[in-house]
Amino acid sequence: xxxxxxxxxxxxxxxxxxxxxxxxxxxxxxxxxxxxxxxxxxxxxxxxxxxxxxxxxxxxxxxxxxxxxxxxxxxxxxxxxxxxxxxxxxxxxxxxxxxxxxxxxxxxxxxxxxxxxxxxxxxxxxxxxxxxxxxxxxxxxxxxxxxxxxxxxxxxxxxxxxxxxxxxxxxxxxxxxxxxxxxxxxxxxxxxxxxxxxxxxxxxxxxxxxxxxxxxxxxxxxxxxxxxxxxxxxxxxxxxxxxxxxxxxxxxxxxxxxxxxxxxxxxxxxxxxxxxxxxxxxxxxxxxxxxxxxxxxxxxxxxxxxxxxxxxxxxxxxxxxxxxxxxx
Ligand SMILES: [Zn+2]
Numbered sequence: 498x499x500x501x502x503x504x505x506x507x508x509x510x511x512x513x514x515x516x517x518x519x520x521x522x523x524x525x526x527x528x529x530x531x532x533x534x535x536x537x538x539x540x541x542x543x544x545x546x547x548x549x550x551x552x553x554x555x556x557x558x559x560x561x562x563x564x565x566x567x568x569x570x571x572x573x574x575x576x577x578x579x580x581x582x583x584x585x586x587x588x589x590x591x592x593x594x595x596x597x598x599x600x601x602x603x604x605x606x607x608x609x610x611x612x613x614x615x616x617x618x619x620x621x622x623x624x625x626x627x628x629x630x631x632x633x634x635x636x637x638x639x640x641x642x643x644x645x646x647x648x649x650x651x652x653x654x655x656x657x658x659x660x661x662x663x664x665x666x667x668x669x670x671x672x673x674x675x676x677x678x679x680x681x682x683x684x685x686x687x688x689x690x691x692x693x694x695x696x697x698x699x700x701x702x703x704x705x706x707x708x709x710x711x712x713x714x715x716x717x718x719x720x721x722x723x724x725x726x727x728x729x730x731x732x733x734x735x736x737x738x739x740x741x742x743x744x745x746x747x748x749x750x751x752x753x754x755x756x757x758x759x760x761x762x763x764x765x766x767x768x769x770x771x772x773x774x775x776x777x778x779x780x781x782x783x784x785x786x787x788x789x790x791x792x793x794x795x796x797x798x799x800x801x802x803x804x805x806x807x808x809x810x811x812x813x814x815x816x817x818x819x820x821x822x823x824x825x
C-alpha cells in the first residue's frame with residue numbers, strides 16, 4: 498500500500514487527503530477489527546473524573562485496556578524476547594495502515610485513550626530516539642491537523658523503546674491543548690523574537706517548556722539547543738522527555754516535559770499504597786490513565802501533584818537550563 502503523500506510538501510490538498518484517508522482507516526478498522534472495535538466501544542463508557550491539580554483541571558480515566566502499556570516491561574531482556582508489535586511482519590492480520598512518504602505508517606491504536614488514537618511507527622525497526630526525528634514530528638503534526646502528536650521517550654513511557662514511533666490523539670481532548678490559550682498567560686518568556694517564542698510555564702505541576710513558531714527550521718534549531726542542555730542519563734540513551742506537538746492557525750506549538758524518573762514512587766509501593774500510574778505525554782498533559790479501578794477510585798489531586806513532581810526535573814535545574822538558553 499503506497500501513496501504519494503509526502504512529508505516534505507505538506508499542502509492543504511495533502512492535509513485534506515491524509516485527513517480523509519485517516520478517517521476512512523478508523524471507520525474501516527472499527528468495523529473489521531474486533532480488538533479495535535471492542536476497545537473503542539468500551540472507551541465510550543469508561544469512567545472518568547476531573548480533579549484540580551494545583552489550579553489545573555485534569556482528568557483521570559479508568560481504562561483497563563491500558564494495563565498493557567502502564568505495566569509494560571521495558572528492560573532490554575524483556576524487549577528482546579518479545580516480537581516487536583510495531584514491525585509490519587508482526588502486526589495482526591486485521592491491522593491496516595497508511596504509508597506516509599515511505600517513512601511512517603499511520604495505524605489505528607487498538608488500545609485507545611482518545612476517541613481517535615493513532616500509532617505512527619517508522620517503517621524500519623530502529624531505536625526510539627527523538628534526535629534526528631524531531632522534524633518528522635513537526636511534519637506529521639502539520640499533515641494531521643486534527644490531531645495532537647506526541648512522543649514518549651524510551652525511558653519515559655514508550656512501550657516499544659526499540660522501535661521509533663509517534664502517537665496522535667484527536668484534538669479537543671487533553672486539558673493542556675484545550676486550555677493552552679488561557680494557560681500560556683502564566684508562562685515566562687525565555688526567548689522571544691519575531692515568529693518564535695520559547696516559554697517556561699511557571700505554575701504547571703511539572704517542568705514545562707513550550708515553543709511556538711511557524712518556522713520549522715527555527716523550531717529544530719531551538720529544540721536541539723534545549724536537548725543539549727538537558728541532562729543525559731548515565732546510560733546515554735537520550736535526555737528523558739515527553740513531547741506533544743500541535744499545528745494550529747499556521748504555527749506549531751511544541752510542549753516539552755523534561756523528566757528525571759520513568760515511574761513515580763507509588764508505582765512500586767506495596768498493597769494499599771500502590772497506584773499503578775506510569776505517566777507519559779498524555780498523563781503529563783492532563784489525562785491520567787488508571788488501568789485498575791481501585792486506583793481510579795482512590796487517586797487524589799494531591800497524589801497527581803506528587804507524581805508529577807517526582808518524575809519532573811527539579812525547579813532549580815530548569816532555572817539553570819533557562820539561564821543558559823537565554824545566553825546562547
Ligand atoms: Zn519493530
